[in-house]
Amino acid sequence: xxxxxxxxxxxxxxxxxxxxxxxxxxxxxxxxxxxxxxxxxxxxxxxxxxxxxxxxxxxxxxxxxxxxxxxxxxxxxxxxxx
Amino acid sequence: xxxxxxxxxxxxxxxxxxxxxxxxxxxxxxxxxxxxxxxxxxxxxxxxxxxxxxxxxxxxxxxxxxxxxxxxxxxxxxxxxxxxxxxxxxxxxxxxxxxxxxxxxxxxxxxxxxxxxxxxxxxxxxxxxxxxxxxxxxxxxxxxxxxxxxxxxxxxxxxxxxxxxxxxxxxxxxxxxxxxxxxxxxxx
Numbered sequence: 001x002x003x004x005x006x007x008x009x010x011x012x013x014x015x016x017x018x019x020x021x022x023x024x025x026x027x028x029x030x031x032x033x034x035x036x037x038x039x040x041x042x043x044x045x046x047x048x049x050x051x052x053x054x055x056x057x058x059x060x061x062x063x064x065x066x067x068x069x070x071x072x073x074x075x076x077x078x079x080x081x082x
Numbered sequence: 083x084x085x086x087x088x089x090x091x092x093x094x095x096x097x098x099x100x101x102x103x104x105x106x107x108x109x110x111x112x113x114x115x116x117x118x119x120x121x122x123x124x125x126x127x128x129x130x131x132x133x134x135x136x137x138x139x140x141x142x143x144x145x146x147x148x149x150x151x152x153x154x155x156x157x158x159x160x161x162x163x164x165x166x167x168x169x170x171x172x173x174x175x176x177x178x179x180x181x182x183x184x185x186x187x188x189x190x191x192x193x194x195x196x197x198x199x200x201x202x203x204x205x206x207x208x209x210x211x212x213x214x215x216x217x218x219x220x221x222x223x224x225x226x227x228x229x230x231x232x233x234x235x236x237x238x239x240x241x242x243x244x245x246x247x248x249x250x251x252x253x254x255x256x257x258x259x260x261x262x263x264x265x266x267x268x269x270x
Contacts, residue, residue: 015243021224042187049189050251051219057197058204058220063105067119071101071126075090078130 006033010040018048093133096142097126103143103221104150110216111154113205121158125150144227151213151231159209182255191258203253211246218243 010033016022017030034041083091104125108118129136129149136145183189204212217223217231218239225243229236258264 015218016225019222043183046183046187046189047247049192050247053189053192053195053200054219056193057195057200059106060197061102061106061109063101063122064119067105067122068098068101070119071123072094072098074123074127075094075130078127 007037007040010034010037011043014044014047015051018044018051089133090130093130096136097129097146100143100146101126104146107147107150107213107216107221108154110201110204110212110220111151111209112158117158121150121154124153124157128153141227143221144223144231147217147221147223148231182251185255186264191264192254194261194263195254195258199257200254203250203257206253207246207249211242211249214239214242215246215250219247 010017010030013022013026013030017027020027022030034044101122104122105118108121108125109115112118112121125146129146132149136142204215207215214228214232217228218225223231225236225239228234228239232239234242
């Protein structure tokens, strides 16, 4: 496991970095560090595989059509005057 | 179009595109498809009733997630089992979480695991870890959004996420070893 303050920063912000949620300046700083630090680079690779795995395997589930229709019907009946 | 119809059309345009993420979160929280369906429907109808209180321009998905989670805690979890006050410190003492990145640095084994096993492993996480992991790593909410939905400080969100990921990664790693997808890197 990596050590210095730059490593700590990189690991702390790793997931936000992988999701490209940091400011351009921060993105650049982390990229720069990962290019120089092998342990952090390895950790980044591992976490990237992890996120890609979830993207592929856990995001496929969709709201069933009959539920969608049930909800639409309920919404439509709720604004009918009684 | 009458005023109630316009209000409904407005709500539907915002809320209906969120049904997939709502259903996924409901499935992970209830771990039961039929209860997940009821939870999503209850959530959407509650949101519709409260629609006038929603502030346009704020994040509709976080708002709906908040309603779904509160509904789950107040009306669903109680029916499912006795609410046990969670002592995370005590739980952590029993958790087998290891930095598996040391053992398969590229995380290549992740790709081998079938979808159901991944979902099962997520569903076995303690509630407090599961919800934060789903919101972050599956639904891509930011830490700030998660903090709002769960009403937790951002620091707590981050530390729970760290542990949740470790636990899930460890469970998947152990599964991969068990299935022979990879050999344990070294004896422990």
